[in-house]
Amino acid sequence: MTTTSDAGPSSAVGTLVEPRAAGSVPSPVARGEQDLPYRVVSSEVRLRTRLADIWGSHELFVFLVRKELKVKYKSSVLGLLWSMLNPAVVLMVYYVVFKYVLKNPTPDFALYLFSGLLVWNLFSTVLPGSSSTIVANAGIVKKVAFPREILPLSQVGTGAVFLFFQSIVMALFLIGFQYSPDWVYAPVVLFALVDLLVLTSACAIFLSAVNVYYRDVEHLVAVLLQAWFWGIPVVYNFNLVYVELLKHHLHWLLALYLVDPITPLILAFQRFFYGHVNVSNIPGYAHYQVLAGYPYHFFLEMLAAVLVASVLLLLGAMRVFSRIEGNFAEEL
Numbered sequence: 237m238t239t240t241s242d243a244g245p246s247s248a249v250g251t252l253v254e255p256r257a258a259g260s261v262p263s264p265v266a267r268g269e270q271d272l273p274y275r276v277v278s279s280e281v282r283l284r285t286r287l288a289d290i291w292g293s294h295e296l297f298v299f300l301v302r303k304e305l306k307v308k309y310k311s312s313v314l315g316l317l318w319s320m321l322n323p324a325v326v327l328m329v330y331y332v333v334f335k336y337v338l339k340n341p342t343p344d345f346a347l348y349l350f351s352g353l354l355v356w357n358l359f360s361t362v363l364p365g366s367s368s369t370i371v372a373n374a375g376i377v378k379k380v381a382f383p384r385e386i387l388p389l390s391q392v393g394t395g396a397v398f399l400f401f402q403s404i405v406m407a408l409f410l411i412g413f414q415y416s417p418d419w420v421y422a423p424v425v426l427f428a429l430v431d432l433l434v435l436t437s438a439c440a441i442f443l444s445a446v447n448v449y450y451r452d453v454e455h456l457v458a459v460l461l462q463a464w465f466w467g468i469p470v471v472y473n474f475n476l477v478y479v480e481l482l483k484h485h486l487h488w489l490l491a492l493y494l495v496d497p498i499t500p501l502i503l504a505f506q507r508f509f510y511g512h513v514n515v516s517n518i519p520g521y522a523h524y525q526v527l528a529g530y531p532y533h534f535f536l537e538m539l540a541a542v543l544v545a546s547v548l549l550l551l552g553a554m555r556v557f558s559r560i561e562g563n564f565a566e567e568l
Contacts, residue, residue: 286554289383296382300390305397319401323350323357327409342473342526343512347406347415351509352470352502354402355428358395359436359498360461366391366440367447367454370564378565385557388440392433406509418511421504424532427539428504435497435546442553445560448567468498469506475525497545500538503528507535 309318331346342348366388370377373387410417447453469477481490494500506527530538 283551283554283558286383286385286558290385290389293383293386297386297390297393300386301393301397304390304394319398320405323402323405324408326350327405344413344415344510347409347413348506348510348526349470350406350409351506352468354399354406354509355432355498355502355505356465356468356470357402358399358432360465361398362391362395362436362440363443363457363461364454365394367443367457370444370448371451384561384564385441385554388444389437392437392440395436396433410509416511417509418507420532421508421511421535424504424535424539425508427536427543428501431497431539431542431546432501434543434550435501438546438550438553441550441557445553445557448564449560464498467496468502470502473526474499474503474506474528478528494538497542500535500542503530504535504539 327346327350330349334340334342334345334349369387369391370384376382377384377387409415443453443457477493478490481487481493510527512526
């Protein structure tokens with residue numbers, strides 16, 4: 237973190253000037269150096285000051301997000317429309333494959349699947365990009381003084397923009413299928429969105445700093461995300477895990493499954509967009525439960541716990557970042 241102040245003649249930190257004999261002419265170089273502002277880089281800046289500096293650099297944040305979008309779609313005819321066309325094609329493929337080929341018993345399984353992918357796409361897209369963002373921008377990191385947390389946070393901002401366009405695609409398909417979300421859970425899904433952004437920001441800041449010293453981190457993140465995907469209820473119903481664990485009296489394992497902070501967020505998105513907990517018109521199934529049957533207050537309690545944990549992780553990540561960023565220039 238950096239702070240700037242003007243170095244005056246009585247400044248505690250500045251250029252040490254040797255006394256000169258009476259009548260001697262001061263060196264123009266020395267006088268010029270004294271007139272220049274100085275910048276102190278320290279890892280001991282308080283967290284509140286760092287947050288204030290990050291907020292004060294919101295214009296830089298917006299610039300970096302816009303730059304990411306422009307670079308991604310440079311020389312493209314459709315431009316940002318690709319961010320809507322891609323998820324639309326994916327959703328259509330899911331619909332055809334799971335309805336007519338695999339014949340999944342879950343009604344409108346493509347909508348169920350895509351509601352969970354909204355969460356996972358943001359999380360899994362931001363982390364690989366943010367883990368390498370400090371290294372990728374080594375030139376400005378070494379030459380320009382600014383809150384370097386802005387770099388991984390700009391990746392989160394870019395991911396949020398893509399999430400917005402994917403949500404538009406989801407809304408259009410809901411209208412096309414004449415499928416209404418559960419509007420009662422609209423506050424829940426907004427709560428989950430805040431949790432998702434805070435959690436992703438915490439992971440992004442931490443990974444971006446650690447990857448400067450250990451370049452294997454960005455490759456390890458990609459591998460872990462592939463394994464992590466199958467540990468969350470996106471391609472399978474949460475109720476299947478719930479029933480099997482209870483059948484074997486593994487309540488502690490069910491609690492451990494819910495400790496994964498991504499799982500409650502996905503359940504909240506699915507509860508809002510998909511909406512149908514129980515389905516009774518499926519051949520061969522007397523009673524088929526698709527979504528978790530938790531009450532409204534339980535969703536709020538889970539999301540509140542995720543928010544507290546995410547805020548603590550964010551503060552810890554910023555603390556780690558501030559402690560080790562002093563040697564970024566030497567490591568890059």
